[in-house]
Amino acid sequence: MVIIGAGIIGAACARECALAGLRVAVVEADFVGGGATAAGMGHIVVMDDSEPQFALTRYSQQLWRELASELPADVEYMACGTIWVAADEQEMQEVRRKHDFYGARRVPTEILDPRALYEAEPHLRPGLVGALLVPEDLVIYAPCAARFLLRQAQARNCDLHMGTVKGIREDGVVLQDGSVLQAGTVVNAAGTWAKELTPGLEMRPRKGHLVITDRYPGFVRHQLVELGYLKSAHTLTAESFAFNVQPRITGQLLIGSSRQFGVEETSVDNHIIAGMLARACQYLPELSRMSAIRCWTGFRAATPDKLPVIGKCPGHEHLYLATGHEGLGITTSLGTARLLLDQLLNRAPAIPLEPYLPGRVMETAHA
Amino acid sequence: MSERSEFDVLVVGGGPAGIAAACCAAEATPRVAIVDDNPALGGQIWRDEPAPSTSQSAIWYQRLARLPVQIIAGTRAFAQAGPHILVAESEDGVCELAFRKLILATGARERFLPFPGWTLPNVMGAGGLQALARSGLTMRGKKIVVAGTGPLLLAAAAHLRQSGAEICLIAEQASRRHLIVFSVRLVCHSSKLQDALALRRELAGVPYLTSCWPAAAQGKEKLESVMLRRGAKTWSVDCDYLACGFHLVPNTELAALLGCGVEQGRVRVDDLQQTTVPDVHCAGEPTGIGGLELSLVEGQIAGHAAAGAPDAARGLFAKRKGLRRFAAGMDRAFALRPQLRSLPQADTLVCRCEDVPLGRLREHSSWRAAKLLTRCGMGPCQGRVCAPAVEFLLGWNVESVRPPVFPVRVESLTTTVTGAPPTLS
Numbered sequence: 073m074v075i076i077g078a079g080i081i082g083a084a085c086a087r088e089c090a091l092a093g094l095r096v097a098v099v100e101a102d103f104v105g106g107g108a109t110a111a112g113m114g115h116i117v118v119m120d121d122s123e124p125q126f127a128l129t130r131y132s133q134q135l136w137r138e139l140a141s142e143l144p145a146d147v148e149y150m151a152c153g154t155i156w157v158a159a160d161e162q163e164m165q166e167v168r169r170k171h172d173f174y175g176a177r178r179v180p181t182e183i184l185d186p187r188a189l190y191e192a193e194p195h196l197r198p199g200l201v202g203a204l205l206v207p208e209d210l211v212i213y214a215p216c217a218a219r220f221l222l223r224q225a226q227a228r229n230c231d232l233h234m235g236t237v238k239g240i241r242e243d244g245v246v247l248q249d250g251s252v253l254q255a256g257t258v259v260n261a262a263g264t265w266a267k268e269l270t271p272g273l274e275m276r277p278r279k280g281h282l283v284i285t286d287r288y289p290g291f292v293r294h295q296l297v298e299l300g301y302l303k304s305a306h307t308l309t310a311e312s313f314a315f316n317v318q319p320r321i322t323g324q325l326l327i328g329s330s331r332q333f334g335v336e337e338t339s340v341d342n343h344i345i346a347g348m349l350a351r352a353c354q355y356l357p358e359l360s361r362m363s364a365i366r367c368w369t370g371f372r373a374a375t376p377d378k379l380p381v382i383g384k385c386p387g388h389e390h391l392y393l394a395t396g397h398e399g400l401g402i403t404t405s406l407g408t409a410r411l412l413l414d415q416l417l418n419r420a421p422a423i424p425l426e427p428y429l430p431g432r433v434m435e436t437a438h439a
Numbered sequence: 440m441s442e443r444s445e446f447d448v449l450v451v452g453g454g455p456a457g458i459a460a461a462c463c464a465a466e467a468t469p470r471v472a473i474v475d476d477n478p479a480l481g482g483q484i485w486r487d488e489p490a491p492s493t494s495q496s497a498i499w500y501q502r503l504a505r506l507p508v509q510i511i512a513g514t515r516a517f518a519q520a521g522p523h524i525l526v527a528e529s530e531d532g533v534c535e536l537a538f539r540k541l542i543l544a545t546g547a548r549e550r551f552l553p554f555p556g557w558t559l560p561n562v563m564g565a566g567g568l569q570a571l572a573r574s575g576l577t578m579r580g581k582k583i584v585v586a587g588t589g590p591l592l593l594a595a596a597a598h599l600r601q602s603g604a605e606i607c608l609i610a611e612q613a614s615r616r617h618l619i620v621f622s623v624r625l626v627c628h629s630s631k632l633q634d635a636l637a638l639r640r641e642l643a644g645v646p647y648l649t650s651c652w653p654a655a656a657q658g659k660e661k662l663e664s665v666m667l668r669r670g671a672k673t674w675s676v677d678c679d680y681l682a683c684g685f686h687l688v689p690n691t692e693l694a695a696l697l698g699c700g701v702e703q704g705r706v707r708v709d710d711l712q713q714t715t716v717p718d719v720h721c722a723g724e725p726t727g728i729g730g731l732e733l734s735l736v737e738g739q740i741a742g743h744a745a746a747g748a749p750d751a752a753r754g755l756f757a758k759r760k761g762l763r764r765f766a767a768g769m770d771r772a773f774a775l776r777p778q779l780r781s782l783p784q785a786d787t788l789v790c791r792c793e794d795v796p797l798g799r800l801r802e803h804s805s806w807r808a809a810k811l812l813t814r815c816g817m818g819p820c821q822g823r824v825c826a827p828a829v830e831f832l833l834g835w836n837v838e839s840v841r842p843p844v845f846p847v848r849v850e851s852l853t854t855t856v857t858g859a860p861p862t863l864s
Binding site for chain 1: 847
């Protein structure tokens with residue numbers, strides 16, 4: 073089989089398939105983990121927007137936890153947990169709803185009252201009403217994780233080809249230089265570029281900005297996310313920001329997040345950075361005096377229903393898709409790989425496959 | 440909300456090129472300003488210089504003082520707020536600097552090359568140690584080895600000697616043959632020759648070894664000795680400091696951020712010192728290391744051109760041509776020898792901010808891959824130290840720039856005047 077793309081999704085698929093004994097070739101145009109994988113936060117988080125989103129994020133998170141002891145140090149695995157911060161009573165209701173939702177599905181969570189919240193995160197602004205702690209959420213450094221996953225594949229039965237795929241054929245893929253990599257199965261895991269190779273895929277690039285600070289060890293201990301996040305991140309409007317701060321193992325703080333549709337330039341937009349940082353400073357006032365070292369952007373591959381596309385491409389016996397992970401690709405990479413292999417081997421999956429099958433986001437399917 | 444000021448000509452950098460540019464611009468147009476991140480003007484070369492009133496710097500300072508040039512000191516331009524607007528940070532906050540014409544005179548910094556032990560305390564940049572001596576670090580009786588390459592080694596050595604230090608020796612990696620060719624050119628530039636002769640006199644009795652370079656810095660807690668290599672011979676010299684620099688690297692980050700073409704580490708300019716971006720000029724070291732005289736001439740040309748007086752600028756072209764030829768000769772004379780690439784070992788740190796040794800960089804194929812997978816160049820210096828070294832050691836293209844071009848306070852990135860105030864969802 074040929075996998076197009078050595079981002080975290082392609083790398084995870086390569087590992088899963090190679091470990092199962094398949095002969096794998098991965099084609100990468102730039103370098104391993106160099107696209108959206110490198111641009112994101114690396115937050116391994118359980119989400120509850122929908123049942124399928126929950127199922128895949130939870131399943132994948134457990135796979136990450138199983139893999140934890142094998143991860144090399146540069147993956148910077150940190151079981152810091154997530155704290156969903158409630159600014160008002162409405163958001164506190166959301167805390168309770170989440171608590172019940174997760175509790176019913178055996179995900180441990182803990183409701184924090186203000187005292188417990190400030191004990192956990194003393195630098196948050198006063199006046200917050202509470203929070204939900206999700207202790208099993210974690211953080212990794214995704215580019216190195218992608219490299220680790222691919223190396224495990226390479227140690228078994230996988231070759232990495234540097235090159236750009238120009239087209240997908242019945243018998244494999246054609247590279248830019250005209251050469252052909254023959255394979256019985258092709259997996260398009262090219263992230264935001266997947267659409268160029270598989271036309272008709274309903275997927276849009278959704279731009280994000282991030283900022284990283286100098287080192288302030290211990291200033292923040294958990295990944296902190298506002299519950300207003302729900303109002304901003306999961307609407308498909310043009311432009312939104314939310315407070316989302318992650319402690320890195322280096323002591324640095326990674327500050328997000330923003331979402332924009334309809335923007336294609338990779339350049340940093342001062343206006344977005346300003347909005348995003350202003351939001352972060354509202355929650356962590358001392359942040360404003362800290363030193364910001366770098367800003368960057370990246371593009372998430374967003375589908376209309378915010379679920380990834382995993383499985384056989386309608387009308388093509390040999391072509392599979394593994395893309396459209398929006399902002400959750402790092403989290404769901406391992407689950408995606410497992411579900412892909414289940415389909416290739418006709419195995420029973422651990423969670424229902426149907427919600428992620430490509431048919432729902434292929435334009436031909438709606439025609 | 441930040442303050443907004445508007446200028447006909449805004450000069451970034453208050454060294455010789457910036458001062459000359461501001462003077463020439465202000466003689467023709469009213470609203471001219473210099474923004475500089477240091478509290479005082481002068482740049483690396485003139486700042487803190489004990490200035491007798493006849494010196495070249497004094498003449499320029501006096502000329503500047505007679506003109507209505509606004510000096511915005513202690514303020515660092517770090518990003519672009521929009522077309523023709525820079526954003527800058529100071530102790531007090533953020534300001535927006537709008538301009539009709541911009542002149543980038545952002546100077547140069549020392550190039551460092553890694554070798555075993557180069558991160559030991561008391562291994563310093565030659566210019567850096569000179570600056571510390573100026574700001575009061577006592578040099579009396581200290582033994583100093585000066586090593587690396589370039590004419591600044593002599594200037595640093597002379598100054599450190601004046602401050603009371605004992606210069607054990609000066610190790611210049613360039614060969615004697617290259618330097619002789621360069622000296623012949625020096626004879627054609629009488630002022631440069633005089634400077635060189637003056638330095639020679641000040642350094643009388645100090646061994647100046649060509650084709651010689653530091654192979655390792657040694658010591659337990661801090662530097663104790665330097666291992667030098669010359670031909671097949673290596674030997675150790677005990678010392679308190681190693682003042683080490685491998686010539687200069689142009690500061691092109693702000694130009695690159697503004698979209699100006701940068702080639703081979705230099706900002707591309709036309710005859711009138713205009714970059715590939717309209718209304719943005721560049722003068723001095725960022726267009727190629729050329730030294731003080733060339734910086735002054737380029738600054739004047741840029742100043743005249745930005746103020747709409749191209750004829751005055753043209754009058755300086757011939758002088759610039761001669762100085763550029765001299766600069767090209769200097770580049771050849773002090774070109775880094777390939778043997779220096781084999782100085783660092785696999786475990787020698789290349790990136791000091793993020794503790795990345797050379798061996799880990801060698802696993803990668805490009806600067807971007809190495810940055811993302813090792814964090815090389817991702818620390819607070821933003822690769823200013825390691826990127827030029829990596830370019831030399833591994834031959835990678837290291838040009839990549841993102842705002843802010845300097846680390847800034849988070850709050851400085853939250854204030855914008857231009858564009859609508861951010862709406863919070």
